[in-house]
Amino acid sequence: MVQDFGVRSSPEQGVARLAALREAMAAEGLDGFVVPRADAHQGEYVAPRDERLAWLTGFTGSAGWCVALRERAAIFVDSRYTVQARAQVADVFERVDWPATGLAQWIGGALESGRVGFDPWLLTLEQARGLRAGLGDVALVPCANLVDRVWPDQPAPPRGAVTAQPVELAGEAHAAKIARAAEAIAPAQACVLTLPDSIAWLLNIRGSDIVRNPVPHAFAILHADARVSLFVDEAKLSGLGDHLGDAVTVHAPEAFVSALRALEGPVRVDPASCPVAVAEALRHAPLEGPDPCLLPKARKNAAELDGARAAHRRDGAAMARFLAWLDAEAPGDLTEIAVVQRLEAERVATGCLLDISFETISGSGPNGAIVHYRVSEATDRKLQAGELLLVDSGGQYRDGTTDITRTMAVGQPGADEIAAFTRVLKGMIAVSRLRFPAGLAGRDIDPFARAALWQQGLDYGHGTGHGVGAYLSVHEGPQRIARTGTVPLEPGMIVSNEPGFYREGAFGIRIENLIAVEEAPALPGQTVPAMLRFETLTLVPIDRRLIDADLLTPDERAWLNVYHARVADEIGPLLEGAAQDWLNHACRAI
Numbered sequence: 001m002v003q004d005f006g007v008r009s010s011p012e013q014g015v016a017r018l019a020a021l022r023e024a025m026a027a028e029g030l031d032g033f034v035v036p037r038a039d040a041h042q043g044e045y046v047a048p049r050d051e052r053l054a055w056l057t058g059f060t061g062s063a064g065w066c067v068a069l070r071e072r073a074a075i076f077v078d079s080r081y082t083v084q085a086r087a088q089v090a091d092v093f094e095r096v097d098w099p100a101t102g103l104a105q106w107i108g109g110a111l112e113s114g115r116v117g118f119d120p121w122l123l124t125l126e127q128a129r130g131l132r133a134g135l136g137d138v139a140l141v142p143c144a145n146l147v148d149r150v151w152p153d154q155p156a157p158p159r160g161a162v163t164a165q166p167v168e169l170a171g172e173a174h175a176a177k178i179a180r181a182a183e184a185i186a187p188a189q190a191c192v193l194t195l196p197d198s199i200a201w202l203l204n205i206r207g208s209d210i211v212r213n214p215v216p217h218a219f220a221i222l223h224a225d226a227r228v229s230l231f232v233d234e235a236k237l238s239g240l241g242d243h244l245g246d247a248v249t250v251h252a253p254e255a256f257v258s259a260l261r262a263l264e265g266p267v268r269v270d271p272a273s274c275p276v277a278v279a280e281a282l283r284h285a286p287l288e289g290p291d292p293c294l295l296p297k298a299r300k301n302a303a304e305l306d307g308a309r310a311a312h313r314r315d316g317a318a319m320a321r322f323l324a325w326l327d328a329e330a331p332g333d334l335t336e337i338a339v340v341q342r343l344e345a346e347r348v349a350t351g352c353l354l355d356i357s358f359e360t361i362s363g364s365g366p367n368g369a370i371v372h373y374r375v376s377e378a379t380d381r382k383l384q385a386g387e388l389l390l391v392d393s394g395g396q397y398r399d400g401t402t403d404i405t406r407t408m409a410v411g412q413p414g415a416d417e418i419a420a421f422t423r424v425l426k427g428m429i430a431v432s433r434l435r436f437p438a439g440l441a442g443r444d445i446d447p448f449a450r451a452a453l454w455q456q457g458l459d460y461g462h463g464t465g466h467g468v469g470a471y472l473s474v475h476e477g478p479q480r481i482a483r484t485g486t487v488p489l490e491p492g493m494i495v496s497n498e499p500g501f502y503r504e505g506a507f508g509i510r511i512e513n514l515i516a517v518e519e520a521p522a523l524p525g526q527t528v529p530a531m532l533r534f535e536t537l538t539l540v541p542i543d544r545r546l547i548d549a550d551l552l553t554p555d556e557r558a559w560l561n562v563y564h565a566r567v568a569d570e571i572g573p574l575l576e577g578a579a580q581d582w583l584n585h586a587c588r589a590i
Contacts (some may be wrong), residue, residue: 003344003359004335007378009058020537021068021149031114031138033105033146034131035066040121041217042273043196044475045210048155052147059336061372066093067103072110077104079461080371083504104134115138119145125269125288128276139290142276160208162216162236162242165471167204169399171303174204175226178247182226184292186199189265191221191292195273195287197473198293203228203244206471207236211475212358214396219256221263224293232254238445258283265317265349270294294478297469299492304400304470305516308494308537311400312514316567317574318346318395319404322542324582330410331383336362336375339383339391347395357394357401357474364410364449365390368508369464371500378400385411388421388507388546394474402537403474405498405512409445409545413482420501421509421546427499428511431464431534432563437519438530442495449481449499458501465495468514489532493517497534539567541586550589561589 016050025033035057039050044062053075054060056068061081067074076098077085085095096106097276100522107116114137118128121144136477147156166172182204185191193199196215200206207216218232239252244250253260258266260281267282270291279286300308326334339362347353363373364383368390373379383389385412394403427449434448442465448462463482466475478487481495489495498512515534522531541564551559564587572583 004354005340005375007376008060009054009088011058011088011090014056014058015092015148017072018092020142021056021146021218021568022070024149025068025070025117025145027528028117028146029115030117030141030143030146031589032067032069032116034116034118034123035068035147036122037062037064038122040275040277041194041215041219042124042275043210043215044473045213047158047209047211047217049157049428051208052145052151055151056147057089057093057462058439059085060088060374061076061085065103067107067116069107069110069116074106076101076106076506077440081493085374087254087346090555094372094492102130102134104131107138108134111138115139115141115144116353117141117143119143119326121145121405123276125271125274125276125279126249128568129271130155138193141145142280147537158209159233160216160219160513161238161239162205162207162232164215164240164461165200165204165206165460166398169303169307169471170204171301171560174202175247177202177204178222179226181292181298182224183223185222185224185268185289187266187411188268190263191222192260192274192278192286193222193291193293194275194278195291195293197476198229198297200295200472201469203230203248205240205243212355212396214354214471215473219253219493221259229259231259238538241510243293246282268292274517275588276473279491279575290478295490297472298467298476298496299490300477301492305366305492307399307470308514309400311397311402312537312539313351313398313570313574314350315347315395315402316571317403319343319540320349320575320586321582322346323406323408323586324407325581326389327582328578330389330465331385334383335380335381336364336367337380337445339389340375341394343391343393350398350408353395354398355396357396357403361390361392361405362484363508364538365507367503368407369504369506370508371502387411387416388413388417388509388578390508392510392512398471401462401469401471401474403468403496403512403537404540405510407509407511407546408543413546417507417509418546418548420458420503420516420553422548423456424457424499424501424509424550425453425542425547425560428497428513430499432513432536434516434557435533437528438490438532439488441477441488441534442481445481445489446483453499453501458504460500462500464499465497465515468494470494472499487582491517491518491532494537511542531570536563541567542584544586544590545589547590552590557590566590
């Protein structure tokens, strides 16, 4: 559970490793090779064995690509990771702004023809289709993974234990989930599942193969008659007892491909998450459709929402104790690492923490402007008076997953920081207060979070919100609040609400609460058939020292005061002494 602060990469390693990869490419008669940050299960998070992109390039971010050609190589990252890639990746790799420039576009500009290889387990049908469409005379060729061939000390596959998620927390027996999902795949006779969180949700199990995310490495075939074939290392299941029941049969992972080849009738796959290798193993072209677990998993039931509320109260108290300590001690001799360690200790002290939900971001001053900053022994810096401290963190509890960002003033903040913080806060409040017609998607909500920043010519490069699981992945689709969010928001969905602003070399600001979509009561004279709103789950004060109250409207001030009163009411009884005094002071009305 304890966060690691070691340095995980160094740019100079990339030169020799790229040379070794090029030798392997030449031996295979290839002009290039594509290296995604992905594994065969196509989830967002990967085990150490699958950190191929990091091993090759040094880049440790959670999204990116590399394309290695015989004479050129490039790493593709989005705006969240521009600064990070500059620090971690050797100059032998060109840095490409992705997705503004796509892989096919870059390859096409570097090669008129040739053969570019890829591991068919690491590209989805959708990704491979998009690449091929843009490559022209360059052939995209499936082959063995060449990074694995030249990685001498590649870690072994994970073998984490699998546990049962109690039905009182899951809110529905897994037999009922299987029956519902089996009906949803008609007319297919079977559906292939590769996403670890989908399988975990469907079977009411949790795993430990991916650090910080309680999911197992497994594949599954859901049959139309409500049977499930589960392909997983059986040693992981020793603590499950008879939880899975007669409808689930367990097979070794090595039997997965032969089972795919034996399937009769139409087989459904999700092109967004199905590896090319899975589709190629089927006898006939698959039926394409969404993973049947995605939307049911995203729509949290009453038990899951109750669990989320309990987890956030517990986590909010831990955060309040941490913030009280921070206010008493900072700046002093505190460093970014000391901040992380204290916050984790407060969560551990709850007695309920199973893991942190991701590596805590603790960025002071200019480090706060690195959106996904990871503090290490090499980058750790002392907190300085007059700077901002951005802390983005979360916990994994059996009843829920939390994710919260707070930006705090260390000493007296500057006028620029206060103005920017207040505009970010206005965006967060705008989303929190929103009532909107049912059927709208995240892309429709996203502008409300940015409007106050846009008025000053400011913006941020990441989405406003991501889905969050129920003691599952802290990033969960398909819902999101972003320009790319096309899935309509529905009651029960949990999303983050986290606008921000970043001034490179100076400071970063982000304020994040988790919110749940719920039905909004009808208003007198309402003509819209059904409207939705958000319930705020996160209960932690927002730093009043960074708020210019004159920039807030009366409605925004009222929302903030009501929110802080609720925080004091719900979190206060869980605190005592100095922490309780701090909370009461932090939650004063403005």
